[in-house]
Amino acid sequence: VIQLGQPEHSVITTCAYCGVGCGFKAEMKGTQVVRMVPWKDGKANEGHSCVKGRFAWGYATHADRITKPMIRASIQDPWQEVSWEVALAHAASEFRRIQAKHGKDSIGGITSSRCTNEETYLVQKLVRAAFGNNNVDTCARVCHSPTGYGLGQTLGTSAGTQTFKSVEHADVVMVIGANPSDAHPVFASRLKKRLRGDGKRPGARLIVVDPRRIDLVKTPHVQAAHHLQLKPGTNVAVISALAHVIVTEGLVNEAYVAERCDTKSFNEWRAFVARPENSPEALEAASGVPAAEVRAAARLYATGGNAAIYYGLGVTEHSQGSTMVMGIANLAMATGNVGREGVGVNPLRGQNNVQGSCDMGSFPHELPGYRHVSDSTVRAQFEAAWGVAIDPEPGLRIPNMFDAALTGSFKGLYCEGEDIVQSDPNTQHVAAALMAMECVVVQDIFLNETAKYAHVFLPGSSFLEKDGTFTNAERRISRVRKVMPPLAGYADWEVTVKLSEALGYPMPYSMPEEIMAEIAALTPTFAGVSYAKIERLGSVQWPCNETTDEAGTAIMHVDKFVRGKGRFIITQYLPTDEKVTRRFPLLLTTGRILSQYNVGAQTRRTPNNEWHSEDRLEIHPHDAEERGIRQNDWVGIQSRAGETVLRATLTERVQPGVVYTTFHFPESGANVITTDNSDWATNCPEYKVTAVQVMPVQQP
Ligand code: SF4
Numbered sequence: 001v002i003q004l005g006q007p008e009h010s011v012i013t014t015c016a017y018c019g020v021g022c023g024f025k026a027e028m029k030g031t032q033v034v035r036m037v038p039w040k041d042g043k044a045n046e047g048h049s050c051v052k053g054r055f056a057w058g059y060a061t062h063a064d065r066i067t068k069p070m071i072r073a074s075i076q077d078p079w080q081e082v083s084w085e086v087a088l089a090h091a092a093s094e095f096r097r098i099q100a101k102h103g104k105d106s107i108g109g110i111t112s113s114r115c116t117n118e119e120t121y122l123v124q125k126l127v128r129a130a131f132g133n134n135n136v137d138t139c140a141r142v143c144h145s146p147t148g149y150g151l152g153q154t155l156g157t158s159a160g161t162q163t164f165k166s167v168e169h170a171d172v173v174m175v176i177g178a179n180p181s182d183a184h185p186v187f188a189s190r191l192k193k194r195l196r197g198d199g200k201r202p203g204a205r206l207i208v209v210d211p212r213r214i215d216l217v218k219t220p221h222v223q224a225a226h227h228l229q230l231k232p233g234t235n236v237a238v239i240s241a242l243a244h245v246i247v248t249e250g251l252v253n254e255a256y257v258a259e260r261c262d263t264k265s266f267n268e269w270r271a272f273v274a275r276p277e278n279s280p281e282a283l284e285a286a287s288g289v290p291a292a293e294v295r296a297a298a299r300l301y302a303t304g305g306n307a308a309i310y311y312g313l314g315v316t317e318h319s320q321g322s323t324m325v326m327g328i329a330n331l332a333m334a335t336g337n338v339g340r341e342g343v344g345v346n347p348l349r350g351q352n353n354v355q356g357s358c359d360m361g362s363f364p365h366e367l368p369g370y371r372h373v374s375d376s377t378v379r380a381q382f383e384a385a386w387g388v389a390i391d392p393e394p395g396l397r398i399p400n401m402f403d404a405a406l407t408g409s410f411k412g413l414y415c416e417g418e419d420i421v422q423s424d425p426n427t428q429h430v431a432a433a434l435m436a437m438e439c440v441v442v443q444d445i446f447l448n449e450t451a452k453y454a455h456v457f458l459p460g461s462s463f464l465e466k467d468g469t470f471t472n473a474e475r476r477i478s479r480v481r482k483v484m485p486p487l488a489g490y491a492d493w494e495v496t497v498k499l500s501e502a503l504g505y506p507m508p509y510s511m512p513e514e515i516m517a518e519i520a521a522l523t524p525t526f527a528g529v530s531y532a533k534i535e536r537l538g539s540v541q542w543p544c545n546e547t548t549d550e551a552g553t554a555i556m557h558v559d560k561f562v563r564g565k566g567r568f569i570i571t572q573y574l575p576t577d578e579k580v581t582r583r584f585p586l587l588l589t590t591g592r593i594l595s596q597y598n599v600g601a602q603t604r605r606t607p608n609n610e611w612h613s614e615d616r617l618e619i620h621p622h623d624a625e626e627r628g629i630r631q632n633d634w635v636g637i638q639s640r641a642g643e644t645v646l647r648a649t650l651t652e653r654v655q656p657g658v659v660y661t662t663f664h665f666p667e668s669g670a671n672v673i674t675t676d677n678s679d680w681a682t683n684c685p686e687y688k689v690t691a692v693q694v695m696p697v698q699q700p
Contacts, residue, residue, distance in 0.1 A: 007034040014470050014478040015053035016114065016463035017597050019349030020044050020164065020186045021472025022053050023538070026464065031484040033057060033464065043539050044164055044472055050185035051595055056606035060462035060484075064446050064605060067488040070457040075435070079457065084489065084498070091414075091456045092502035094439035095131070098412040106410055107439075108135025108401055111362045112417030113143070113351035114598075115492060116468025116480055118515040120353070120360040121368065122496040122507065123416055127395075129388045130505035134373055134395030135410075138362040139418045140354050141398045142425075145682035146316040147347040148358050148370070150325025154333070156563025157525075158358060158370055161344035161556045162308070163474045163541070167194050167204075169342025171305030174207040174297075176328065177235065177314020177688075178348045181215040182594040184312075184473075187348065188216070191310075195222045205304055207297045209238060210314060211589055212618075212660060213653045226297040229655055232589045233689040234287040236320045236573040238294065239327035241280040241287070243273040245298035246334055252302075253336030261333055262565040269330060269568035278573075286575065288655075302335045306342030313350060314591075317688045319576045322681035327571040338566070339557045349473040351598060356471035359525060359542070364395035369523040385522055388505070398424065399676070399683050402433035412439040414499070416492065417460060421449035422599040422666050425674035425685040426641045443495055446601050449666050458495050459488035466491035467512045469534070471542070475553070477529055478539040528552075576689050578677055580657075584639060584691035586623065588659050590670055600664035615668035617646040618660040619694060624650045629696050636697040637661075639673040639690050645700050659694060 007027035015022040023042020027034045036057055038049035069087030070079040082090070095107050108131065111123040120138065127136035140148070148158035155161070164187050167173065173191065180188035197203030206224040208217050217227045230238050246252060247270050257266050276282060280291035280298075287294075301307050309332060315324045329338075329345055337343040349355055361368035367390075371378040379390045396404060398420070404410035406429075413434070424430050434440055434453035442454040445462055465486040471477045482491070490498070493515065497507045509515050513531045520529045528545040537551045544552030556562065580587060592598075595608040603609065617635055629635055635648045637659070646661060646668055654660050663670035677686040 011481050011483045012039055012479070013463065013481045013483065014352070015049070016352050016480070017052045017056070018184050019352060019354055019473035020184050021352060021470055021476055021478055022049055022186055023478060024049065024053060026483045028483055033483065041538055044474065044476055045186045048186045048189060051608060052597055052603060056597070056603045056608045057464065058607070059602040059605040060464045062605040065487055066445070066447055066457060066459045069459060072455055075453055075455070087456055087458060088498050088502040091439070091441045091458070091499060094455070095412050095503065098438055102409065102411050104132045105135060105395070107131055107412035108133065108396055108410065109414040110398060110416070110418050110420065111136070111138050111357060113139050113354040113357040115353065115357065115417045116466065116512070117353065117356040117360055117471060117477070117519065118468045118512040119416065119492045119496065120357045120362050121515060121519050122493055123414070124360060124362045124368070125386065125507070126414070126496055126500045126505070128390050129386050130500045130503040133391050134364045134393065135401065136362055136395060137364055137398045137401070138357040139351070139423065140358050141683065142423065142685050143313055143350050144316055144347055144354050144358070145684045146321035146325050146679050149322045149681045151329060151345065152370065153569055154326050154329035154567050155338065155345070155557060156561050157556060159355060159475050159556070160346040160473055161338055162346055163554045164190055166341050166344065166555065167191055167308060169306055170194060170204045170308040171342065172205050172207065172301055172307040174209065174301055174307065174309045175216060176209040176309060176311040178310055178312025179210070179214045179591060180310070180348060183350065183592045184348050185594060192219070192222050205300055207301060209235070211655065211658055225300060226293055228289045228293060228297060231288040232587045232658060233318060233576040233578065234573070235315060235318060235324040236327055236571055237283040237287040238289060239324060239331060240273055240278040240571060240573050241283045241291070241294045242298040242301065243327070243331055243334065244278040245280060245295050246302045246331070247274050249299070251299065252334050256336030257334060260339070260561065260566055262567045265568040269570055272570045283573070286573070301331070307335060307337045308343050308346065310346045310348055312348045314688055316679070316684055317686060319677050319679060319686045320574060321679035321684050323571045326569040330568050330571065333566045333568065339555065339559070341555065344555070347473060352472070353470040355473060355475060356469070359471060359523070360519070364397055368519060369525050381522060385518070397683050399678065402430055405433035405436045408436070411437050413437055414441045414443070415450060416443040416496070419444070419448040419450050419599045419601060421453065422671065423663070425671050425687060426676050427669060427672045428642055429676060443492065448599070448601055460495070461486040461488065461491045466493065468493065469516065475541045476539045477534060477542060479531070479534050576677065576686060578675060578686065578689045578691050580691045584693050586657055586659050586692050586694060588637065588639070588661065588673065588690040588692045589688045590661055590663055590674070593662050593664065596662070596664035598664070599666070604664070615646055615662045615665045615670060616649045617694065618649050618651050618654045620652060620654050620656045620658070621650045622656045623659070623694070624648060627695055629694070634697050634699045635694050637673055637692050637694050639675065639692045641675045642672040644669040644672045645697055659692065
């Protein structure tokens with residue numbers, strides 16, 4: 001713990017790490033943070049916190065912070081510090097030069113789920129109004145884009161249905177492809193409390209669907225009733241088998257379906273999942289999960305009382321990520337488990353503002369509020385407010401930008417708060433795309449891996465240096481409050497405003513509150529949101545308009561689904577193209593560890609790094625023995641995309657045939673080995689399934 005003396009005052013703000021969105025009191029001495037204390041009135045955390053939010057904030061003043069804008073003619077040249085005016089004018093003139101030479105669609109922007117709602121809104125506005133195209137995307141592309149698609153198609157809104165607190169009313173909890181103990185620790189504590197039970201109620205029964213034996217499977221006082229330890233890449237086989245049991249054993253909630261759901265789509269789905277090829281027995285070989293275990297889990301989910309599903313990136317980051325999200329929604333609707341306390345479909349968002357970055361229209365096909373750019377009525381609303389014409393054609397997704405760069409039609413990128421080189425799959429492909437561009441502008445707090453390929457570096461600001469809002473995984477909008485002045489002179493939102501002005505499209509904001517007022521006026525899901533209301537209530541959950549409680553909507557789809565009738569979608573299991581072979585006989589899957597966060601840029605520069613200071617490869621002792629690998633040995637991991645070297649941890653957390661690693665350290669290069677395979681609907685990368693070979697190597 002960093003001790004800086006006694007605090008003089010405190011400021012309430014929101015953790016900038018995971019999608020739980022814990023409230024914190026930053027205790028200050030002058031402009032220095034003395035400590036971060038979990039806020040007891042924070043609705044998402046109620047005074048609890050984890051090792052990241054509590055202790056990993058010192059990165060904000062780390063010596064590695066870049067506080068001066070820099071430019072260079074080519075990536076081989078050294079950086080040259082320049083004034084803000086010079087850097088912004090240079091970036092703007094390069095973007096305009098590229099557009100004059102290669103067309104208006106030759107540039108685009110990427111924003112991050114680490115940015116505030118206001119910052120993300122401004123990036124998409126800059127791209128649409130100043131660049132004149134829809135080439136804007138967010139890093140939610142590579143994590144929860146299938147959630148947006150899948151829940152939108154089935155339930156009608158691209159968001160989780162409950163509050164975190166709602167789990168206290170659950171009788172059965174199914175955790176699919178998520179490891180809350182490491183990635184969402186404060187929610188994990190709440191969940192474990194419910195699983196343990198108390199004097200008044202027995203604990204909820206737990207079903208875990210995960211290729212790894214995660215902490216929740218068996219931890220002190222908590223033991224999963226069922227662990228469906230599937231092979232990576234077979235989620236849809238498991239959800240189909242669960243649905244088969246529910247349909248063929250008469251476990252459908254017929255009254256709920258008749259009243260709440262679209263009958264035609266339900267009947268088609270029912271007939272589909274009832275087919276013999278969708279039975280647990282037929283799918284056992286593909287999924288690796290014993291049929292009897294699937295049958296028992298399905299019965300428990302359908303008949304055990306209030307049943308809630310929580311899922312993570314182990315659902316979305318697959319070639320069938322969107323299919324699986326829809327499969328989860330089908331299961332919840334068929335059993336009547338949407339629309340009240342203790343049930344629901346709940347995506348656990350990885351980063352602090354994944355929900356918000358999606359809400360803010362930082363997608364190439366959607367304006368804020370999930371409205372398609374081809375909708376002329378919606379466009380007209382924004383055109384009137386912004387005073388520009390908006391392109392009706394969807395723009396490029398992040399992977400499409402890379403592909404277009406390599407074919408020569410995409411030449412300039414504005415990238416705010418996202419390290420695409422370290423976090424996106426197939427690093428070689430990303431790096432080659434960036435090298436093919438004529439102007440890459442990176443806005444970040446550190447000279448990250450992506451900045452190695454940049455021509456302009458605009459210093460960003462940490463969450464302690466700016467005002468704004470984050471939206472957590474339960475649609476809760478909370479304030480981020482400035483506790484110290486931006487080290488580089490400007491907060492991120494101001495940099496975007498100044499870049500837009502340099503491009504000839506002035507944006508008239510003097511404070512983030514004005515940006516939120518515009519968002520609320522133009523975005524139905526944010527109607528009624530204001531800083532004044534958040535100040536008064538602590539936080540609000542969208543939707544929070546005149547038809548809802550003042551603090552918004554804790555539970556979605558109570559009387560009817562947002563889309564009207566809930567829609568079932570047929571979810572056919574299709575094996576991934578990523579096959580094991582004799583050359584690549586193991587399946588690699590990836591995840592996170594408790595003390596580190598995402599690409600590690602923040603947590604690696606805090607005391608948390610002393611706890612876990614490297615990415616490791618988990619390998620089952622049988623697979624290790626076959627290869628002559630001992631505990632802590634260095635191993636080479638080779639895939640069809642590339643190769644890297646890590647130290648091995650022999651553990652039975654992974655099953656034979658499966659290996660596992662994290663991607664927190666750039667030197668490990670986990671994404672050197674992940675491939676370009678992606679979700680069919682959204683292009684979310686298939687991080688969770690890569691065929692590899694692992695062999696012992698000498699220490700590098
Ligand atoms: Fe809360 Fe997540 Fe921050 Fe931990 S990392 S304090 S769980 S918001």
